[in-house]
Amino acid sequence: MLEVENLIYQYDGRQREVMLHFHxxxxxxxxxxxxITFNNPCYYGKSWVCYLKPIKENKIELAFFRGNELSNNQGLLKSNGRKQLLSIDIENLESVPHQTLNEILHEAILLDKTKPYESKRKPTKR
Structure with missing residues (x-):
């Protein structure tokens, strides 16, 4: 965990504040x-649940690996052209819809605990 915290402390201002809060x-x-996976803090239960990624304009992307399997009834998560991954861009802690994000987190963790991840990739022929 120290390795992840050291990575987070490499960022400044709001990005660091948002990442520390969610970490x-x-x-x-x-x-x-x-x-750390792909140079970003990644969070796991039985399998990957979500990650934090610093992006342009001093924002943090909070992405859910199995986002396509979440209900997203709130409409908060966006695909940005991706098939499986859904995310939200967070500029600062004041703009975070905490109640809605907690609902999404609970759903993502419940999915991770109850339904094993099945890869959608087709096996390669040898």
Whole structure:
């Protein structure tokens, strides 16, 4: 976990603040494990649940690996042309719809606990 926190502290201002907030929430409240994958903090239950990624304009992308399997009844998550991954861009903690994000997190974690991830990739012939 120290490795992830060291990575987060490399960022400044709002990006660091947002990433620290969600890192603490994911690891302390939701008991997800974390590690750096593709140079981003990634959070796991049985499998990948979500990741945080600094993006342009000092925002953080919070992305859900199995976003296409979430209900997204709130309409908060966007695909940005991706088939499986859905995400929200967060500029600062004041703009975060906390109640809605908690609902999405609960659903993502429940999905991870109850339905094993099945790869959609077709096996390659050898």
């Amino acid at each position: 603490s929430l994911f690891t302390n409240h939701y008991n997800l494990t974390c590690k």
